[in-house]
Amino acid sequence: MSTAITHLHTALHLAAAGVPVLPLRVGKVPFGNCRACAKNVCGGRPNMKRAGTCRCPAPCHAWAAATIDRNVVNSPLWVAVWERAVCVGYHPGGARLTVVDLDNAAAVAWARESLPATRTVATTRGEHWIYRGVMGSHNAVRVGVDIKSRMSYARWLGPGAGRMVDLPSAVRALAGREETTPARGEVVSSLPERATWDRTVATGCRHTDGYVRIGLERGLTLVRSRVESGAGSQAFGVARFLAAQHTGCPGPCGLDVIGGEIVAAAVSVGVPEPYARRAVTNGLSAAERGAA
Numbered sequence: 001m002s003t004a005i006t007h008l009h010t011a012l013h014l015a016a017a018g019v020p021v022l023p024l025r026v027g028k029v030p031f032g033n034c035r036a037c038a039k040n041v042c043g044g045r046p047n048m049k050r051a052g053t054c055r056c057p058a059p060c061h062a063w064a065a066a067t068i069d070r071n072v073v074n075s076p077l078w079v080a081v082w083e084r085a086v087c088v089g090y091h092p093g094g095a096r097l098t099v100v101d102l103d104n105a106a107a108v109a110w111a112r113e114s115l116p117a118t119r120t121v122a123t124t125r126g127e128h129w130i131y132r133g134v135m136g137s138h139n140a141v142r143v144g145v146d147i148k149s150r151m152s153y154a155r156w157l158g159p160g161a162g163r164m165v166d167l168p169s170a171v172r173a174l175a176g177r178e179e180t181t182p183a184r185g186e187v188v189s190s191l192p193e194r195a196t197w198d199r200t201v202a203t204g205c206r207h208t209d210g211y212v213r214i215g216l217e218r219g220l221t222l223v224r225s226r227v228e229s230g231a232g233s234q235a236f237g238v239a240r241f242l243a244a245q246h247t248g249c250p251g252p253c254g255l256d257v258i259g260g261e262i263v264a265a266a267v268s269v270g271v272p273e274p275y276a277r278r279a280v281t282n283g284l285s286a287a288e289r290g291a292a
């Protein structure tokens with residue numbers, strides 16, 4: 001049997017079991033949109049965050065195209081794409097599941113100590129831990145750990161082994177306030193002390209004051225704009241991005257002060273301080289490792 005037929009066969013099997021599927025291409029990512037859907041000019045699909053009316057018959061809009069309809073999965077348009085697919089993807093949220101994606105052995109070791117045992121599936125370098133229940137998806141909740149559920153896709157690597165259990169609070173807690181909703185009013189009073197970056201804390205930095213300051217302000221604006229959700233993940237990304245600019249500096253560059261400003265920005269939009277600090281610390285150290 002060719003791999004294309006195997007993928008289609010697997011996909012039909014999953015769809016019949018109520019797991020929405022989509023084809024993934026090289027890089028294990030969804031195929032690009034067709035011309036009519038390019039850059040979302042179609043408005044996007046009805047299940048997306050900004051609901052649109054797209055009814056494109058091709059597997060456009062990544063996870064949002066995932067379906068359990070065998071007539072779609074088996075349609076000539078989709079079959080042509082299965083022929084170019086490298087693997088089968090699925091939409092965990094659509095199957096009422098949450099995948100904790102552990103990227104490497106260190107992340108797996110952490111999960112074994114910290115999370116309730118459930119069904120696990122081996123991946124290239126790590127494991128997927130699959131829980132019954134739905135939550136928001138979050139990248140980099142810790143180093144090497146992503147949560148994939150709503151509005152997300154995961155690679156199908158087989159049914160795995162072990163008894164699946166209900167999504168535990170320990171996993172929801174990884175996503176911080178984005179899954180818990182704190183009381184209003186606590187936010188402002190708990191703003192951490194904020195030092196401001198300037199040359200006196202960055203005696204070994206190769207960049208101009210203006211360069212560092214503009215980059216930092218842009219990053220803080222990004223974090224503060226995430227008033228609905230995602231500020232923690234954004235803080236991680238901003239910390240990593242800004243720290244990466246200094247991997248060539250002899251230092252010190254005042255990265256701890258920059259980190260403190262990012263934490264304050266995240267806390268100002270409601271991220272709990274311990275969670276914000278962890279995201280920023282992880283972001284800063286991810287940049288260091290990226291340079292090594």
Ligand SMILES: [Zn+2]
Binds near residue numbers: 058
């Ligand atoms: Zn399309």
Ligand SMILES: [Zn+2]
Binds near residue numbers: 037
């Ligand atoms: Zn479309």
Ligand SMILES: [Zn+2]
Binds near residue numbers: 205207246251
């Ligand atoms: Zn520097």
